Amino acid sequence: MTVLLGDGRGGFKAAEGSPIKIGSSARKVALGDVNRDGRLDAVVAEHNSYFLTVLLGDGRGGFSSAPGSPIKSLDGTRAHTHEIVLGDVNLDGNLDMLSTNVNDSKVSVLMGNGNGGFAPSPASPVRTSRGPYDALVLRDFDGDRTPDLAMPNIHGNKIDVMRGDGKGGFAHVAGSPFAVRERPIYAGAADVNNDGKPDLLATHDDVGLLTVLLNDGKGSFSPAASPLQTSQVGLGFDAADLNNDGNVDLAMGVMGRGNPFILFGDGKGGFREGETLKLPGENRPEYAVLADLNRDRIPDIVISNYRPGSVSVLLGRRRGR
Secondary structure, three states, rough: OOOEEEEEOOOOOEEOOOOOOOOOOEEEEEEEEOOOOOOOOOEEOHHHOEEEEEEEOOOOOOOOOOOOOOEEEEOOOOOOOEEEEEEEOOOOOOOOOEEEEEOOOEEEEEEOOOOOEEEEEEOOEEOOOEEOOOOOOOOOOOOOOOEEEEEOOOOEEEEEEHHHHHOOOOOOOOOOOOOOOOEEEEEEEOOOOOOOEEEEEEEOOOOEEEEEEEEEEOOEEEOOOOOOEOOOOOEEEEEEOOOOOOEEEEEEEOOOOOOOEEEEEOOOEEEEEEOOOOOOOOOOOOEEEEEOOOOOOOOEEEEEEOOOOOEEEEEEOOOOO
């Protein structure tokens, strides 16, 4: 795991002790305060392992293994872990941990004890549609103040939406799983039609499509004017208002070689393709995230380049309506 410390101007440098050895297939990182000491900790999932590594942060960019780490998420022999997420699913004030097990079509739910330790919930693992992939979305979709769960299922051509019971268990909402076009690969949530309810979006493997599912506020979803055809095959994305018009837009990473791009939202669930973000060299810019890196209150974009193994930082500029 590589740790890069920001300078507040969009620049980064490696923290002391970085990179931290995890294993041969370290893939995804989730950040949160798992031991309630006010410092960010990290949990790392390996692509080819059921073991999850818990690292406690010292508040200065350093990390050390938590007692009992790594933690086994599931018993099995066909490990294929694609995502990990932290959230308080049983409402006890401690962060819990969920991970996907693609080959087993299950999600592991591990309950946090507030000291950096985790143990399976009585309901774990949760059965899903075929091939739960990127990303696990923990949001309150039905307004009951309890985290719910959504994910794309790459082999099932479906989006699963599950209602949380507040105890670490999850069950499909009415109509779930929701059928979508082929091989949904990445999902996220944002209020794309300005009704105050989190909607779902998904990209698709090897095809330039964006699926938009609108939330009725009770945890059920219906398609917007989607799927939207895009000029490149999108992968990991993040959502924010990028052109200052009050509507949610998307910064989109891409599958394979190409350039990240922006989709501007219309506030009704529709999107139009906007700016293409040119990166130097031959890259595979697969995932995009948004954050204010230089403290100017404008979202900036961070791109992870699978090849050559780099991070691109693109500073946002103020736009008119």
